[in-house]
Amino acid sequence: MTLRALAETLGLEVLSAWDLDREVTGAYVADLLSDVLAHAAPGSLWITLQTHANVAAVAALKELSVLLANGRRPDPDMLERAREHKVTVLATGLPAFEIAGRLYAAGLRGGN
Amino acid sequence: MRVWRADLHVHTCLSPCADLAMAPRTIIARAAARGLDAIGVADHNSAANAPAVQRAARGSGLTVFAGMEVTSREEVHILALFGALEAAFAMQEFVQRRLPGRNRPEIFGLQVLVNEEHDVLGFEPRLLAGATGWSLSEVVERVHRLGGLAFAAHADREAFGLLGHLGLLPRGLALDGLELSPNTSEAEFRRRWPECAELPLLRFSDAHSPEQIGRAATGFRLPELNLEELRKALRGAEGRGILTEAASLWKN
Numbered sequence: 078m079t080l081r082a083l084a085e086t087l088g089l090e091v092l093s094a095w096d097l098d099r100e101v102t103g104a105y106v107a108d109l110l111s112d113v114l115a116h117a118a119p120g121s122l123w124i125t126l127q128t129h130a131n132v133a134a135v136a137a138l139k140e141l142s143v144l145l146a147n148g149r150r151p152d153p154d155m156l157e158r159a160r161e162h163k164v165t166v167l168a169t170g171l172p173a174f175e176i177a178g179r180l181y182a183a184g185l186r187g188g189n
Numbered sequence: 190m191r192v193w194r195a196d197l198h199v200h201t202c203l204s205p206c207a208d209l210a211m212a213p214r215t216i217i218a219r220a221a222a223r224g225l226d227a228i229g230v231a232d233h234n235s236a237a238n239a240p241a242v243q244r245a246a247r248g249s250g251l252t253v254f255a256g257m258e259v260t261s262r263e264e265v266h267i268l269a270l271f272g273a274l275e276a277a278f279a280m281q282e283f284v285q286r287r288l289p290g291r292n293r294p295e296i297f298g299l300q301v302l303v304n305e306e307h308d309v310l311g312f313e314p315r316l317l318a319g320a321t322g323w324s325l326s327e328v329v330e331r332v333h334r335l336g337g338l339a340f341a342a343h344a345d346r347e348a349f350g351l352l353g354h355l356g357l358l359p360r361g362l363a364l365d366g367l368e369l370s371p372n373t374s375e376a377e378f379r380r381r382w383p384e385c386a387e388l389p390l391l392r393f394s395d396a397h398s399p400e401q402i403g404r405a406a407t408g409f410r411l412p413e414l415n416l417e418e419l420r421k422a423l424r425g426a427e428g429r430g431i432l433t434e435a436a437s438l439w440k441n
Contacts, residue, residue: 109264110264110320111264114289114319128348130206131348134296134297152348
């Protein structure tokens, strides 16, 4: 499924759009950057509550797209970094467990 | 006894997120212009630029404490400050024993090693923006074993702040104080986190660019300025004490 199709199906808000037509097959949930650096599979959709600039940097490094859960809003410098590094940032009002469940139902799997 | 104004949380161009203009003489000139008596050099997970800042301070009357801002395994920032350079480097060795990853400067930023003449000596290859494998209590214990002071940096902040990130003060964590971010007042912080009542609250700039140096500071009432006296002031011992400047004084 593409990021665009996921966003439309699940009502995700698009905050920074770069590669919406990219196929995404996996997702990863974590709020510790070190865990994401160590374990997230490249290309995954990263579900997190963290909203600071290093989120965009880690996403760029690991080639992830970001999905902010639970109504979280990105800090301005996170969006700035996301644009600089061409990172797609999505947002949902649903808690992480809920949105992870819906993504799983839509066919996404853990990357590893 | 007099009040010494100290901004003990200042980054240099070694921190990937800091302005490249944060070179030793620039930092010292700015700190002096702001009327500070002391600064603390606290780059992320490294003390490598601290000696150059200390050398740049010679003759300025400014005291420069060497230290670093350690990222614990829980991704909480601990501001560690030392009275001796050797202790700061022993802490760096400890932290970097478990600091995985290599920096990608195009993503995280440049990590510039400089001397006091602002010559570029090289680039730090480790991922200083990353987290060490040591836990909060291991970090704080090691700081104390090396004779240093350990503060929770920007403790109220959700990103990497002890209370904002973890939501509570871990029992038994022997901190020397809590640095507040500009987002909260002392009164608000005391109301929200009553379990921190025993800990002194401090304000430093967390400067990442020259104009931010001294935008916040804490006054220490002491007979002479050194790390042991700071420790006494934090405990309110022997007539010593601290004067935390109000958040309304924040500039920039």
